[in-house]
Each structure stands twice: as C-alpha cells, then as structure tokens.
Amino acid sequence: MLNAKIPEGDLEHKWRNYQMQSQLINPANKKKLGVIVVGSGLAGAGAAATLAELGYDVQCFCYQDSARRAHSVAAQGGINAAKNYQHDGDSVWRMFHDTLKGGDFRSREANVYRLAELSAPLIDHYVQQGVPFAREYGGVLVNRSFGGVQVQRTFYARGQTGQQLLLAAYSQLYKMKRAKKVRMFPRHEMMDLVMLEGKAKGIIARDLVTGELKRFAAHAVVLATGGYARVFRLSTLAIGCNATAIWKAHKRGAYFAAPSFTQIHPTALPQTSEAQSKLTLMSESLRNDGRIWVPKKKGDGRRANAIPEEERDYYLERRYPSFGNLAPRDIASRAAKERIDAGYGVGRLKNAVYLDFSQAIGRLGRQTIADRYGNLFKMYEKITGVDAYEEPMQISPAAHFSMGGLWVDYELMTTIPGLYAIGECNFSDHGANRLGANSLLQASIDGYFVLPNTINNYLAGALQEDHPTTDHPEFEKVENEVRDHIEKVLHVKGNKTVDHFHRELGKIMWQECAMSRNREGLEKALVQIKEITDAFWKDVNVTGGHQEMNTELEKALRLADFLELGLLMCTDALNREESCGAHFREEYQTKEGEAVRNDEAYAHVSAWAYDQGRFTLHKEALTFEHVQPSVRSYK
Amino acid sequence: MNVNFKIWRQDNPHSKGHFEQYGVEGLTGDMSFLEALDHLNERLVANNEKAIAYEYDCREGICGQCGIFINGRAHGPHDHMTTCQLHMRSFSDGDTIVVEPWRAAAFPIIKDLVVDRSALDNIIEQGAYITAKTGTAPEANAILIAKDLADKAMDAAACIGCGACVATCKNASAALFTAAKINHLNSLPQGAHEASKRVMQMTKQMELEGFGSCTFTGACEVECPEGISIVNIAEMNARRAKAKWWG
Numbered sequence: 001m002l003n004a005k006i007p008e009g010d011l012e013h014k015w016r017n018y019q020m021q022s023q024l025i026n027p028a029n030k031k032k033l034g035v036i037v038v039g040s041g042l043a044g045a046g047a048a049a050t051l052a053e054l055g056y057d058v059q060c061f062c063y064q065d066s067a068r069r070a071h072s073v074a075a076q077g078g079i080n081a082a083k084n085y086q087h088d089g090d091s092v093w094r095m096f097h098d099t100l101k102g103g104d105f106r107s108r109e110a111n112v113y114r115l116a117e118l119s120a121p122l123i124d125h126y127v128q129q130g131v132p133f134a135r136e137y138g139g140v141l142v143n144r145s146f147g148g149v150q151v152q153r154t155f156y157a158r159g160q161t162g163q164q165l166l167l168a169a170y171s172q173l174y175k176m177k178r179a180k181k182v183r184m185f186p187r188h189e190m191m192d193l194v195m196l197e198g199k200a201k202g203i204i205a206r207d208l209v210t211g212e213l214k215r216f217a218a219h220a221v222v223l224a225t226g227g228y229a230r231v232f233r234l235s236t237l238a239i240g241c242n243a244t245a246i247w248k249a250h251k252r253g254a255y256f257a258a259p260s261f262t263q264i265h266p267t268a269l270p271q272t273s274e275a276q277s278k279l280t281l282m283s284e285s286l287r288n289d290g291r292i293w294v295p296k297k298k299g300d301g302r303r304a305n306a307i308p309e310e311e312r313d314y315y316l317e318r319r320y321p322s323f324g325n326l327a328p329r330d331i332a333s334r335a336a337k338e339r340i341d342a343g344y345g346v347g348r349l350k351n352a353v354y355l356d357f358s359q360a361i362g363r364l365g366r367q368t369i370a371d372r373y374g375n376l377f378k379m380y381e382k383i384t385g386v387d388a389y390e391e392p393m394q395i396s397p398a399a400h401f402s403m404g405g406l407w408v409d410y411e412l413m414t415t416i417p418g419l420y421a422i423g424e425c426n427f428s429d430h431g432a433n434r435l436g437a438n439s440l441l442q443a444s445i446d447g448y449f450v451l452p453n454t455i456n457n458y459l460a461g462a463l464q465e466d467h468p469t470t471d472h473p474e475f476e477k478v479e480n481e482v483r484d485h486i487e488k489v490l491h492v493k494g495n496k497t498v499d500h501f502h503r504e505l506g507k508i509m510w511q512e513c514a515m516s517r518n519r520e521g522l523e524k525a526l527v528q529i530k531e532i533t534d535a536f537w538k539d540v541n542v543t544g545g546h547q548e549m550n551t552e553l554e555k556a557l558r559l560a561d562f563l564e565l566g567l568l569m570c571t572d573a574l575n576r577e578e579s580c581g582a583h584f585r586e587e588y589q590t591k592e593g594e595a596v597r598n599d600e601a602y603a604h605v606s607a608w609a610y611d612q613g614r615f616t617l618h619k620e621a622l623t624f625e626h627v628q629p630s631v632r633s634y635k
Numbered sequence: 636m637n638v639n640f641k642i643w644r645q646d647n648p649h650s651k652g653h654f655e656q657y658g659v660e661g662l663t664g665d666m667s668f669l670e671a672l673d674h675l676n677e678r679l680v681a682n683n684e685k686a687i688a689y690e691y692d693c694r695e696g697i698c699g700q701c702g703i704f705i706n707g708r709a710h711g712p713h714d715h716m717t718t719c720q721l722h723m724r725s726f727s728d729g730d731t732i733v734v735e736p737w738r739a740a741a742f743p744i745i746k747d748l749v750v751d752r753s754a755l756d757n758i759i760e761q762g763a764y765i766t767a768k769t770g771t772a773p774e775a776n777a778i779l780i781a782k783d784l785a786d787k788a789m790d791a792a793a794c795i796g797c798g799a800c801v802a803t804c805k806n807a808s809a810a811l812f813t814a815a816k817i818n819h820l821n822s823l824p825q826g827a828h829e830a831s832k833r834v835m836q837m838t839k840q841m842e843l844e845g846f847g848s849c850t851f852t853g854a855c856e857v858e859c860p861e862g863i864s865i866v867n868i869a870e871m872n873a874r875r876a877k878a879k880w881w882g
Binding site for chain 2: 046049064065068073083085121123124125127128130132133134135138139140141157158160162163167170172174175177178209238239272276277278280379448495497499500541549550551552
C-alpha cells in the first residue's frame with residue numbers, strides 16, 4: 001500500500017498542521033537551491049513565479065514559443081471558489097463535499113478539502129494581479145453556476161477565464177524573469193528525466209529551433225505538463241499537448257495513477273470529417289442558459305427550428321430533474337452518447353445533440369445572452385458558419401481532461417524523490433470525474449499555494465548534498481539514450497505519416513476506452529494498440545533531420561509515448577471492475593443505465609509501476625472519515 | 636476542392652527563402668486552413684520531402700500561436716479571426732492562395748512560416764504586471780471595480796499576443812499590442828500604483844525591439860482577432876504624455 005503522507009488532525013487543520021511541521025529554509029540559502037519547472041501553464045507559471053519570489057533559482061521550460069500559449073489559456077467558463085458571495089449556502093465544507101461526490105469518491109479527502117480551503121485566497125490573489133473578473137454594477141464580483149453543483153461559486157472573465165488567469169501568471173513569471181530569478185526556456189521540450197542516486201536532479205531538453213539536446217541540473221524537478229487526452233487524437237486539447245515528460249518520468253520510476261480516468265466533455269463541436277485535427281470546446285457555462293435536446297422521433301430530418309416543442313426530448317431534464325442541464329460532465333456525456341447511439345443524433349453525421357438558447361433569449365433578451373457568452377457565440381459562428389442566436393448549437397462529447405496522471409502524495413511529490421507533479425499532469429484531486437471550473441482551480445492551487453509550501457520540506461535536506469551538475473556521467477548517459485531514440489525514429493523511413501498512426505490509435509481509444517468500456521473491447525484494444533505500435537516502428541516516415549526545427553519529428557516522438565500510454569490506460573480500465581465517474585464499465589450498471597460503484601473492492605487509487613514494458617499495480621487505500629460514500633445521484 | 640498554394644519556404648534564419656507552388660486536391664470546405672496545410676504536409680512526407688513548418692497550438696483562436704499572412708492579409712480574408720479559425724469554405728475551387736510568414740524586422744524568420752515573436756514577451760517583461768507576491772493579496776471584494784470599468788479593462792485584456800497587428804502594419808508597429816496591455820492594467824485600481832513606470836518602460840522597450848511607430852492607419856484593429864480598438868493607442872499615448880510630463 002502506498003502512503004500518501006496525510007497529516008494528522010481534523011480535516012480543517014491538516015494543511016495548517018502540515019505547514020507547522022514542515023522544514024523551513026533560510027532566505028539566504030534558498031538562492032543556492034535550483035528548481036526546474038517543466039511547463040508554463042497555470043500550475044507551472046504559478047509555481048515558477050512563486051518559487052522565484054521565495055528566492056529559489058528557477059529554470060522554466062515550455063514547448064510553445066511563449067509561456068503565454070500554455071493550454072490553460074483555453075479554459076473558458078471559470079474558476080470555483082468557496083467565497084459564498086452569493087449568500088446561497090456555500091462554504092468550504094460544501095465545496096469539499098461537492099468535489100468529492102463529483103469525483104465519485106475516488107479522490108483523497110485531505111487533498112480535496114485543501115483544494116476547497118485554498119480557493120478563496122486564490123481569488124484574492126488573482127484580483128490583486130489585475131484579472132478583470134465579471135462585476136456587478138456596484139463593483140462586487142459576480143458568480144455563475146457550473147455542473148454538478150447547486151450554488152453559484154464560479155468566478156469568470158467572459159468566456160476567457162483561463163486566458164485571463166494564465167496571462168496573470170505569465171506576467172508574474174516575466175516579472176521574476178526581469179528580476180533575474182527565473183531563466184525562461186521557450187521552445188524547449190523535455191525529453192527525459194535525469195536521476196542521480198535515485199533522486200530527480202535534472203532533465204534533457206530538446207531545443208525545438210536548433211534540435212540541440214541540452215542538459216539542465218537542479219535540486220528538484222517539477223512537472224507541470226498538463227493533460228494527455230491527445231492520446232485520443234481528437235480532443236479539446238491543444239495540438240501540442242503531450243504525455244512525454246510524465247511518461248518518461250513514469251519509465252524512470254514514477255507511478256502512474258488512475259490512467260484510464262479521462263473526462264469526456266459533453267459540449268464540444270462535433271467531428272465533421274476524417275481530416276479534422278481538433279474538437280473545439282464550447283464552455284460548460286452555456287448549460288446555465290442553454291437547454292439540451294434531441295428530436296423525439298428517430299432520424300427526424302427537419303431543421304431544429306421546425307421541430308415543435310412537444311416533439312423535443314430534453315433528455316437531461318427528463319432523466320435528472322434536480323440537476324437537469326447542469327448534470328456533471330460524465331453523466332451528461334454518457335446521456336448524449338446514449339441518445340446518439342440509439343439513433344436520435346442530429347447534424348449531418350447524426351453525431352450531435354442540440355444546445356438551444358431560444359427560450360433563454362426570449363426570457364432574458366439577446367443582449368444579456370451576448371453579455372454572458374458573446375465570444376462563445378462568435379467562436380461558434382467562425383467555426384461552423386451558423387448564428388447560434390437564430391438556431392441551436394450542435395454539440396457532441398469530446399475527450400477533454402485527464403483526471404489520471406502521475407501519482408503524488410499530499411506534498412505533490414511523485415514516487416521519485418525530488419520529482420513533483422502539479423496541475424493536470426498529476427492525479428490528485430478530481431477522483432473519477434472533475435467538476436467544471438475545478439481545473440483552473442487545481443492547477444493554480446498546486447502551483448501558487450501547495451508546491452511552494454511543500455518543496456521546502458524536501459529541499460531543506462538537499463542543502464547538505466553536492467550541487468548537482470550536468471558534468472555527471474549520468475547526464476551523458478541519458479542524453480545518449482535520448483539521441484538514440486530520436487535516431488531510431490528517423491531511421492525507420494517507412495511509408496506512412498505520423499498522423500496516420502495517431503488517427504489509428506485515436507479511433508481505438510475512442511471506441512474502447514472513452515465514455516463506455518467493456519472487457520472484450522479493452523482486451524481487443526490492447527492487441528490492436530500493440531499492432532499499431534509495431535507498425536509505427538516499422539513503417540513511419542519522418543522527413544528532415546534532428547539538427548533543425550522538425551515538427552514531424554516532434555509529433556513522432558510524442559506519438560511513440562502516447563502508444564505506450566494507451567496500453568496502460570486500457571490495462572487500468574480493464575483492471576477496475578466497477579463503474580465510477582468517467583470510468584463506465586458496461587458490465588457494472590443498473591437497469592436504468594446508471595453506474596454501479598464497488599466500494600468494497602475498488603475504494604483505492606490504482607497506481608502503476610513500469611518495468612520494461614510491463615505494468616505492476618500498487619494501491620493507495622482511500623478512507624472516508626468525513627463523508628460516507630453514497631450512491632452518486634443527480635436525479 | 637482543389638487549390639494552388641504558393642508558400643514561403645526558408646530552411647533557417649540565415650538561408651534565402653523562396654516561394655514554392657503546391658497543387659492540393661481533395662480538400663473540403665469544412666476543413667480548417669491549417670488542416671489543409673496538414674493534408675499538404677502528409678503528402679509531402681509521403682513524397683519524402685520536408686514538411687512545411689507553421690505554428691499553431693490550441694486551434695481554437697485563443698493561444699495566439701498561429702499566424703500566417705494569407706493572400707496579403709494577416710490571418711486571411713476575414714476581419715477579427717485567427718488563422719486556425721479560418722476554414723476552406725472561405726476560398727473557391729481553383730484558387731491560388733499565397734501563404735507568407737509575418738513580416739516585421741522585430742519578428743525574424745526561424746523557418747518557413749515560423750517567426751520569432753519573443754520581442755512581444757520582452758515588452759511584457761518591462762511592466763505588464765502588478766507587483767504583489769503570492770499570498771499578499773487583500774480580500775477580493777475589498778477592491779470594488781464598477782462593471783463598465785471592469786468591462787473596458789477586459790476588452791483590452793483580451794489580446795492573444797498573436798502579432799497580427801504588427802504583421803499588418805506598414806510600420807510594423809506594436810502599438811496596439813502594447814496599448815492593450817497598458818490600458819488593461821493602468822485603468823484598474825490595482826494597477827494604478829505602477830501606472831507611470833509601466834507606460835514609460837513598456838513603450839521604451841517597444842522602440843528598443845525595433846517596432847515602428849504608429850501612424851494611425853487603423854489596419855491593426857481590422858485584423859485583431861479580439862477586435863481591440865485603435866482608441867487604445869490614443870489612450871496609451873495620453874497616458875504616456877501624462878506620465879512623461881507629470882510623473
């Protein structure tokens with residue numbers, strides 16, 4: 001059993017108790033301690049800026065041309081905080097409870113409580129940084145609702161909340177760059193982790209402009225590399241999002257937790273062709289005012305506006321009357337899939353459902369809707385050519401978020417000493433399903449508030465050790481391994497493109513390891529993924545060399561890791577013989593098609609170790625002292 | 636549909652570039668412009684040729700990483716749109732489409748259609764922040780900001796940093812980019828304490844990076860994907876004058 005190092009004491013006092021007992025480092029000594037932060041999204045930039053403010057010597061890396069591009073930028077709807085500004089009965093306790101239940105009781109109580117507890121000061125922080133959150137006429141902050149919750153606790157900046165938070169973090173990061181406390185390495189991609197005497201002490205990164213492999217050493221390494229839902233190829237993620245950093249760390253000894261827990265978002269734009277590269281997200285906030293429906297008649301060919309009210313099936317309101325259109329994402333996605341599979345889908349490929357604003361516009365007026373979602377309606381029109389003020393949007397489920405990731409303890413340290421994982425790339429707080437507007441929250445809390453208060457507990461011990469240097473033979477060894485791997489990819493010189501193999505992998509993952517899974521399908525997927533992997537290494541063609549900017553090579557290296565990760569995801573999904581949150585095993589459901597959880601056998605975190613292509617299961621028991629796991633009902 | 640791409644190819648910053656023509660078949664109107672280029676790249680790789688380098692990441696119009704000059708316009712034929720949001724239905728069968736990188740002295744070419752926009756980061760570095768360490772903030776609702784002021788700040792803050800304003804400007808001026816960030820922060824009470832220093836330092840850096848001066852042609856606001864108004868530049872200039880003469 002894994003030990004998460006949960007501090008003693010009442011839930012309310014655990015974080016304070018932890019901080020009281022953790023080791024401190026004198027400011028004069030902090031500057032002697034180096035930290036590598038990989039990734040510059042909310043988690044990475046927040047951590048890098050805050051660690052630099054505290055006095056550490058920080059090196060921060062991102063594959064994009066600027067830290068401001070990190071995919072946190074694309075989060076639309078908002079960020080949750082238990083401020084209770086709306087006087088509607090919210091509290092830290094209620095937010096803790098909602099999040100734990102939303103995750104279907106597959107996350108740690110202590111982590112989730114800390115997340116809720118730190119949410120209020122986080123909003124203070126962002127306001128102070130100049131984030132232009134929505135306001136009332138009198139000047140106070142506004143909130144809106146999000147899925148899986150019956151209070152209004154979501155703060156937002158139009159439909160661009162992630163962008164505004166990220167720009168605040170990026171600005172703070174560049175403030176520290178100006179102060180020469182951070183060295184920034186844009187267009188650098190981490191290729192592998194370097195460990196000295198069993199501890200994380202550096203990375204090998206590839207300069208994406210010149211192709212040069214470079215060595216970087218530090219006393220600790222923080223991964224903040226985001227989610228891996230691009231394993232499905234079609235997803236709401238940025239095209240460059242990848243699993244390489246965490247996968248390489250996994251292969252060097254970091255356990256990978258709950259890999260198969262992937263959130264499928266109910267409101268993305270549907271796929272229209274094979275050539276499509278991306279499924280654009282339409283914010284969940286739209287479900288505050290939009291109503292989801294399909295025609296009651298199978299294969300109804302009429303235009304949406306021509307279908308009379310009584311012939312529309314508002315299936316979420318029908319099945320989940322108390323939460324209605326604001327049912328959590330896993331449930332809303334599955335309900336959409338159920339209708340689409342049953343032949344009620346709409347749109348050209350019959351793979352969508354309607355999200356309809358006509359009644360909200362009638363009730364509130366077009367201007368109010370434009371104030372709330374104007375940029376989303378504009379974005380919808382740019383992509384589809386359709387005016388959603390006049391006819392309903394067509395939406396469809398899409399891979400969106402990885403609840404799984406590297407296993408971390410309460411301090412956010414992985415099973416490799418000195419290696420931390422923060423933000424989406426760890427598994428920690430969302431259990432089997434993440435609630436809307438908790439992603440920006442978790443990334444920010446990890447980066448700004450948790451890691452800067454836990455890393456000292458490790459680094460205090462590193463003061464006495466030798467300063468890590470890239471002259472160590474281990475750096476040369478790992479760099480050579482990376483170079484060999486790159487050359488191996490370039491030397492295949494086969495006949496098929498990287499995208500070809502990625503499409504193949506994506507189809508299998510979407511078919512067998514997305515919204516609904518079963519033993520037979522997963523077993524088949526494991527065989528098929530191995531076949532695609534073999535074919536990839538025999539027949540991929542990557543043109544150009546490695547000593548230059550080579551976008552095909554970048555894609556190939558990322559895909560090689562996705563192929564291995566796909567195997568682990570299916571292995572994990574096969575192993576967990578219950579349905580919980582986003583993990584829906586068809587064998588375990590009620591007559592009405594609701595998930596059946598098995599707390600006796602599966603109230604644990606599955607954390608997988610890697611050994612030469614084999615995965616071994618370790619468990620962290622989940623104990624619930626403060627909330628009794630109940631059937632998660634939104635009816 | 637079939638189109639004829641005329642694309643700028645350049646191996647590295649030091650080599651001489653040239654236009655290359657590519658006839659591409661089998662496209663559909665639903666494909667995004669970048670997906671059409673993906674399609675072309677798959678064909679090039681199948682022919683053992685080097686893929687064309689171009690930038691993108693989110694492909695939903697918010698990260699600002701994409702940016703191509705298409706038929707003489709930044710981000711293509713539409714106003715207020717990013718390259719990734721452009722779809723092939725905006726072109727006709729048989730069209731020749733000219734595809735170039737952003738052109739500005741401050742944006743050196745790295746490869747093909749990829750340019751180096753770190754000059755924009757350098758402007759940000761000179762003051763696009765409010766100095767307040769993590770953990771030092773007062774209670775959020777202690778700072779009241781009227782809705783119209785918050786809305787105005789948000790209008791300016793919406794900039795995605797793509798550089799289309801620079802690319803389209805005949806002077807390659809970064810005035811709209813710089814003004815948007817200055818006005819976002821300087822109009823808010825939290826940003827007031829460093830307002831003069833911010834406007835002076837950021838505008839100075841803008842000049843040091845080699846961006847041209849603004850001559851108010853208004854080309855930038857037409858191409859800006861977020862529709863940020865040129866009025867911001869006038870406001871920045873007023874703020875600068877005030878900071879310069881009265882501190």
